[in-house]
Amino acid sequence: MKLHYKPGACSMASHIILNELGVSFDLDKTDTDGRTTEAGDDFRKISPNGYVPALITDNGDIITENPAVLQYLADLSPEAGLAPANGTLERTRLQEALNFVSSELHKSFSPFFSGVEMDDAAREKAVAGIGRRAAHIESILADGRSFLLGETFSVADAYAFVVLNWAGFISVSLDAHPKTQAYVARIAARPASIKAMIAEGLMEQAA
Ligand SMILES: N[C@@H](CCC(=O)N[C@@H](CS)C(=O)NCC(=O)O)C(=O)O
Known part of the structure; x- marks a missing residue:
């Protein structure tokens, strides 16, 4: 998994949750003005609206919008208890x-x-x-x-x-x-x- 982030921005919530889960992940510092990333990606192709967070899953799917990214991460490890069960x-x-x-x-x-x-x-x-x-x-x-x-x-x-x-x-x-x-x-x-x-x-x- 890779998280596109900007230091101290709202993407840090997903960064915290990745740490809470103890899973392995990469971070890619992103320049949302220049639409470039430290790893050399073209951020326009990753996040059409140009903002972080953007999470690239292990399957290569891209997830944006804080509530969606955060719930996706929580649901990877329900046993961590970071989100109540779906449907409740x-x-x-x-x-x-x-x-x-x-x-x-x-x-x-x-x-x-x-x-x-x-x-x-x-x-x-x-x-x-x-x-x-x-x-x-x-x-x-x-x-x-x-x-x-x-x-x-x-x-x-x-x-x-x-x-x-x-x-x-x-x-x-x-x-x-x-x-x-x-x-x-x-x-x-x-x-x-x-x-x-x-x-x-x-x-x-x-x-
Ligand atoms: N609706 C988006 C908002 C994300 C957002 O506001 N990201 C800010 C950082 S906190 C950002 O990347 N701003 C740069 C820009 O809009 O160019 C979400 O919930 O993920």
Whole structure:
């Protein structure tokens, strides 16, 4: 398997999950602007929309879109428990969480990565948008659960972690959402997350 990724981008969720699974895989750092990859592939042929993640399976199939890639990976090893079984209400809850992270939480960060300079009013509006989505995560965690679906870490947590972690990089405070902050720290401390962050250059290897 090969994962096309950009350091620290949403593709890091799949990278974390590959580490959680302990399977062997290749990483190909991808320049989504230049549409080229470190291995020399033409990324336009891999991902028509030009974005990561793109997963090349062992059969050569290409899978894109975070919720699809993450569920595909989880289903490779059901015994790892990273997604509830297909056809169950719990699986629907996972899809609910993945779609929220993908279309609401992730996209609330888009103004910061669009390359368009924001004035104070635009930044305030964008920060408020992130706050509204973080408040929803906070409300899910309000009953004391450790992860979005309960006590079991799932692929949705890897994705939510990667996105919420961007807040620090753009100096947006999550102080108003203490359970969410603790949730981010909890997932950041997982060996699979640390390994992915070191490999993508977000963290240094401890001495
Ligand atoms: N709907 C896509 C969105 C993926 C996405 O936004 N990827 C970003 C990185 S987080 C990207 O590659 N952006 C570069 C670009 O759009 O050119 C998914 O869920 O996979």
